[in-house]
Amino acid sequence: MTMAIDDTAARPDTAAPRRRASLAALIGLGPRDLALILAVALVAIAAWEFVPPALGVSRYIIPTFSQCLAEFGAMVTRDNLFGHTLHTLGTAVAGFLLGSAFGAACGYALGLSPLAERTLSPYILALQIAPKVAFAPLFIMWFGYTFVPGLLVTMLVVFFPILVNVLQSMKTVDRDLVNLARVYHMSRFAIFRKIELPSSLPNLFAGLRIGSTLAVIGVTVGELVGGNSGLGFLITYGEGQANTAMVFNAIGMLTVIGIALYAVVARLETRVLHWIRRS
Amino acid sequence: MTPKLELRGVAKAFGEKGSPTRVTAVRDLSFTVAAGELVAVVGPSGCGKSTILNMVSGLYGPSEGAVLIDGAEVKGPRSEVGFMLQKDLLLPWRTVIENVEFGLETRKLPKAERRRIARAELRRIRLEEFADSYPYQLSGGMRQRVALARTLAISPELVLLDEPFSALDAQTKLVLQKSFSRTLSESGLSCLLITHDLQEAVIMSDRVVVLSGRPGTVVDTFAVDLPHRDDPLARSTLPATQAYVKRLFDTLHIAEGAA
Ligand SMILES: Nc1ncnc2c1ncn2[C@@H]1O[C@H](COP(=O)(O)OP(=O)(O)OP(=O)(O)O)[C@@H](O)[C@H]1O
Ligand SMILES: [Mg+2]
Numbered sequence: 001m002t003m004a005i006d007d008t009a010a011r012p013d014t015a016a017p018r019r020r021a022s023l024a025a026l027i028g029l030g031p032r033d034l035a036l037i038l039a040v041a042l043v044a045i046a047a048w049e050f051v052p053p054a055l056g057v058s059r060y061i062i063p064t065f066s067q068c069l070a071e072f073g074a075m076v077t078r079d080n081l082f083g084h085t086l087h088t089l090g091t092a093v094a095g096f097l098l099g100s101a102f103g104a105a106c107g108y109a110l111g112l113s114p115l116a117e118r119t120l121s122p123y124i125l126a127l128q129i130a131p132k133v134a135f136a137p138l139f140i141m142w143f144g145y146t147f148v149p150g151l152l153v154t155m156l157v158v159f160f161p162i163l164v165n166v167l168q169s170m171k172t173v174d175r176d177l178v179n180l181a182r183v184y185h186m187s188r189f190a191i192f193r194k195i196e197l198p199s200s201l202p203n204l205f206a207g208l209r210i211g212s213t214l215a216v217i218g219v220t221v222g223e224l225v226g227g228n229s230g231l232g233f234l235i236t237y238g239e240g241q242a243n244t245a246m247v248f249n250a251i252g253m254l255t256v257i258g259i260a261l262y263a264v265v266a267r268l269e270t271r272v273l274h275w276i277r278r279s
Numbered sequence: 280m281t282p283k284l285e286l287r288g289v290a291k292a293f294g295e296k297g298s299p300t301r302v303t304a305v306r307d308l309s310f311t312v313a314a315g316e317l318v319a320v321v322g323p324s325g326c327g328k329s330t331i332l333n334m335v336s337g338l339y340g341p342s343e344g345a346v347l348i349d350g351a352e353v354k355g356p357r358s359e360v361g362f363m364l365q366k367d368l369l370l371p372w373r374t375v376i377e378n379v380e381f382g383l384e385t386r387k388l389p390k391a392e393r394r395r396i397a398r399a400e401l402r403r404i405r406l407e408e409f410a411d412s413y414p415y416q417l418s419g420g421m422r423q424r425v426a427l428a429r430t431l432a433i434s435p436e437l438v439l440l441d442e443p444f445s446a447l448d449a450q451t452k453l454v455l456q457k458s459f460s461r462t463l464s465e466s467g468l469s470c471l472l473i474t475h476d477l478q479e480a481v482i483m484s485d486r487v488v489v490l491s492g493r494p495g496t497v498v499d500t501f502a503v504d505l506p507h508r509d510d511p512l513a514r515s516t517l518p519a520t521q522a523y524v525k526r527l528f529d530t531l532h533i534a535e536g537a538a
Contacts, residue, residue, distance in 0.1 A: 180368050183336050183356045184382045184433070194384075198372045275372045277415035 063245035068252075071245035079234065079246075085253050088219055088230040091147055092257060095154025096215040100208060102155065103162030108200075110163075111170025112192065128164065132156045133221040140226040150222025150230065157218035158211040165207030169200035202276065205269040212265045216258035231257075281350040282311035283437055283469035284335060288344035290494075291330050303494040304330040308344070310488050310497055312437070317463060317470040317508065319480035321527060322490030328473045331495075332439050335471065336362045348437060358386075361435030365442040367426040369414040375425050376401060376410040382433040400428040403462060420451035427459060431466065438463065438470045445475060456483060456511045464509040477531070481523040482511035489530050499530045 029037075045065050052062040059067055075081040110117040135156060139149035173196050181191045223232020231250045238246030289308040294301035304327035312318045320328055333339060334346050337356040346353040348360070361382075369378045379397035388396075401407045404424045414422055423443060430438060443459070444452045460483055463470055474480050480487050481503055489499040503523055507513040514520055 174368075176364060176366060177368055177370070179333075179336075179338055180362065182338060183360065183362045185356055185358060185385045190385070194381075195370070198370065201372070275413045275415065 060242055060244050063248060068245045068248050071243070072249050075234070075246060075249060079237075081234070081249070081253070084230050084234050084250075085257070087147070088150075088223065088232065088254065089257050089260075091150045091222070091230065092154060092215045092219040092261065095151045095219060096158050096211060096261065098151075099155035099158030099215070100162050100211055103159040103207070103211070104166050104204060106159075107163045107166025108170065108192075108197075110167050111196070111200075117167070124160075124163070128160045132160070133218065136221050136225040139222070145226045145228060147227065147229070149226060150219050150232070153222040154215050154218035157214040161210040161214065162204070162207035165203045165210075166200055169203035170196055173199050202273060205265070205273065208265050209262065209269070212261040213258055215261060216254055220254055280314070283314045283316070283349065284312040284471065285347040285350075286310055286331070286335075286344070287347065289331075289334065289341045289346060290343040291327065291334060291339075292342045305490075305496065306494040307496050308490075310500060312469050312471055314469055315467050316486060317472060317484045319472045319474055319484035319487045320490065321474055321477060321480045321487060321531065322495055323492045323531065324475070326490045326493050326495035328490065328495070329441055332362070332441050332471070332473060335437075336360055336439055358433065359436040361430035361433060361438045363426055363430045363438070363440050363443050365446050367414070367419075367422040369422055369425060369429075371414050374411050374413055375406065375417070378414065378425055379428045379432050381429055386433070396432055397428075400432045401425075403431075404428050404458065418451075420447055420455055423447065423455060424458065427462065431462070431468075436469060438468050440470065440472045442474055443472075444479065453512065459483075460511050461509050477524050477527045478515065478520075479511075480527065481505075481520055482514040483508075487523075487527065489527060499526075501526070 048062075049065045052064060063071070072081070110120065133153060136149055136153050139152045143149055143152070177195050177199070178191055181195055186194065219230070220232045220235075223230035224236055225232075227233050231254050234250040235247050238244070238250065286308050290303065290306040292301055292303045308327075308331070310318070320331065322328055334341050335348075335353065337353050337360070340346075340354070348357060369375075370381065373381070376394070376397050379400050380393045383393045383396060386393075398407065398410065401410055404427060406421060406424060406428070409417060409421065409425075414425070417425065423446075427443075440459075444455055447455060456479065472480070472483060484503055485508060486500065486502045488497055490496065491498045501523075505514055505517055505519055505523075507517075
């Protein structure tokens with residue numbers, strides 16, 4: 001057997017994939033896919049506009065697309081729609097950040113202390129199963145008709161998926177990596193900072209992505225149950241006025257907030273986790 | 280002269296004393312590695328080879344007997360011992376050069392000095408131009424070479440290798456055996472090489488220690504009296520090599536039958 005043994009190394013592709021991430025590129029779409037998606041949207045809007053009136057469905061049941069648009073304009077001027085949207089966005093973001101921070105902190109703390117984890121895991125499991133949004137009326141009884149209940153419900157729903165994901169990652173850290181660090185005399189804290197924390201990032205981000213979608217649910221429930229601002233409030237208000245278009249629009253804005261939050265998290269994830277091979 | 284490494288009547292059992300699930304991995308194990316010597320350890324799967332390596336690296340102590348480095352008993356991880364597994368254990372979030380620096384970070388060295396050492400190690404394994412790449416951009420063989428660079432960066436006196444080539448394809452394996460052998464003999468390190476591959480044991484080592492099935496104990500040990508320790512390919516073409524491999528094969532066969 002003859003062999004060109006000397007290890008001639010190929011050049012690294014130096015242009016490290018600093019990919020430009022438009023939202024479309026982020027979810028891996030080409031121009032063809034985009035055209036198809038747009039076509040579906042056009043068909044759906046046309047059906048929405050013309051089918052309900054043709055079937056004689058009243059605008060109090062299903063307002064048409066154009067009616068919703070008109071109501072949207074009215075809401076902007078009459079009802080301070082953007083103010084309410086900002087209020088909801090602010091609460092969602094604050095609740096998401098605080099809930100994530102507490103969730104991650106508890107996840108790491110429990111991961112570092114097996115005793116605490118064993119002691120507390122039944123309670124965590126119970127709380128995780130409890131429907132968090134059902135706490136909303138309770139928070140209103142405690143904190144009144146302010147932004148606080150919405151914030152607390154948001155924090156609560158975001159907290160658990162992040163805690164569970166982080167804890168899971170701490171428990172599945174590669175033991176051999178930890179042993180390697182120990183052979184190099186690293187302190188417990190250095191092992192956490194240099195091995196466990198970075199190893200947990202993919203899981204943390206998985207939790208953050210789930211949390212970002214839950215945050216919108218949390219804030220909506222909080223505002224639905226009580227308070228006089230936010231998109232959740234507009235939904236109850238519209239319901240009281242039999243203004244179906246207003247409810248539609250508020251739901252639409254909530255969805256936009258949800259997508260925006262998710263996109264920010266996803267964008268951050270591709271940045272932070274650039275060292276993971278992507279196919 | 281005191282040997283670099285000595286195992287003196289070592290036994291290791293896992294699990295509670297008296298428990299039915301207690302497993303004795305190795306027992307009554309004694310052998311040495313002289314300074315500058317490369318000793319290969321072969322034995323059937325599960326006979327406690329990795330256990331030996333973990334005890335020598337100070338991750339846990341033996342149940343009986345003692346492990347001595349330079350005549351002093353091993354009580355915990357020691358800074359003159361380098362350690363490398365079948366898995367490359369590169370940190371995927373660090374660049375190649377940052378990975379090579381990993382073991383130096385517990386030394387009191389200025390950052391620039393760490394960089395300099397790491398760069399020199401990368402140059403030695405000829406991967407300098409990959410310094411700023413991430414592990415996922417490297418092939419398996421390149422990653423294993425980076426792992427060797429990380430191991431050698433701390434200037435160890437004793438290097439422990441646990442099947443470092445067994446995850447590689449046949450051709451990469453030959454390339455790496457050659458480059459490892461050259462690097463290890465250039466630096467005059469003492470080395471314990473654990474392997475499944477009998478041919479590898481003969482072509483890379485000065486001496487071979489053969490273990491029985493679990494609980495592992497030494498059933499044979501012999502010097503490999505062949506030239507070219509720094510060039511396993513040259514060695515593999517020598518007719519005498521096959522005789523050593525045959526001897527190993529026979530011994531292991533008998534050892535397994537007896538276990
Ligand atoms: N931490 C541990 N706890 C309990 N049992 C262990 C532990 N480590 C090893 N063992 C047991 O000790 C025995 C020897 O394991 P070891 O990993 O040393 O074998 P090995 O010779 O390296 O095997 P292989 O060739 O497959 O790598 C096995 O039966 C294993 O189950
Ligand atoms: Mg092993």
